[in-house]
Amino acid sequence: MAGKKSPNGPGSIAAETSSVRRTPMREFSRSLPMSLLRAREAVMRQFRPSLRNHGLTEQQWRILRALTAVDAIEVTELARVAFLLGPSLSRILRDLEARHLIERRAAKADLRRGMVSISAKGLKLIEAVAPTSESIYAAITKLYGARKLAELQDMLSALEDSLSGLEVAGAGDAEADE
């Protein structure tokens, strides 16, 4: 049930012919992006069912969660805090507003800016989800170790910092072969 089974039994063609093409590359499964992706998925797999039972996606939860910390916030700031791109945020806010979980108004001084805040209904929903969410987080912390978890987050943060100054290379690499 828990682990993925390895179908190496009958007719596993791929396993028999594993020394054919050897491009000199890092092993695929240990590349940094894959490691980060798998780790994150392992974590989110724990949270998704609970969120889903409350009718929320991960991103919708992130937004409501961020809104509980402030009275109101500009859309752009919210995108930064919840780590969502503008277009995604626009769509989600439209949906959350239709469900009366948030409220919107235009900023007085600049009509381009939209101010967003969580509604009473939204707060109530948050309070309904939070206990389970915190419980899961506590279980993860206990399993992995609080100290190790803090260390991991420090290393992730350091990784972000390391890359923040990197100019995106290959911007004139080659053209798509169309």
Add this chain to the structure above:
Amino acid sequence: MAGKKSPNGPGSIAAETSSVRRTPMREFSRSLPMSLLRAREAVMRQFRPSLRNHGLTEQQWRILRALTAVDAIEVTELARVAFLLGPSLSRILRDLEARHLIERRAAKADLRRGMVSISAKGLKLIEAVAPTSESIYAAITKLYGARKLAELQDMLSALEDSLSGLEVAGAGDAEADE
């Protein structure tokens, strides 16, 4: 250009009213899922432009990359290796096949199973992208430190292992309020 600016200047309404609702929760930006998401995005941001210049998305690249290591592989195995869900993989394979970057055939012993392999054109594309990709990876390794990078991957792997035995809780938590 490089850093995000913090518009704390005129009319920053959110910043002034920061002590209103205080749900007793972890600080949002330091939650584990967010840390992992941001770190991964910081890494992928380096690769995406180069891939894009070759007409590939991140996932398409993962698939072709995985295919270079084997002669042929079953779809299910490919999904596991490239860490994609079945439906995503189906769509991408359809597209890659239409572009003649991969080849497909049915397994002789079991017509339900599809065997996938990379084409000559696909290999050529891989070889065109690989140098830039490796160069970027090397730059990241140098910036962050090879030792630290290995340590980070070990910790990520350990995190996966820790969570692999966790039963997904909250599966009967509550119903969506519709």
Add this chain to the structure above:
DNA sequence: GGAAGATGATTAACATGTTAAGTTTATCAG
């Protein structure tokens, strides 16, 4: 003060993530 350019937000278009349902082929009980 009005046109040009900058900024905040949304919309458009396409690709993927995610869960559920459908299709085809195997396997198995009777």
Add this chain to the structure above:
DNA sequence: CTGATAAACTTAACATGTTAATCATCTTCC
């Protein structure tokens, strides 16, 4: 051999990621 069950994909439907284009408002400069 046939109907039921399972397995391997594939499709469907909806939500988000990603980049480009559009819209509305603001700022600037002449």
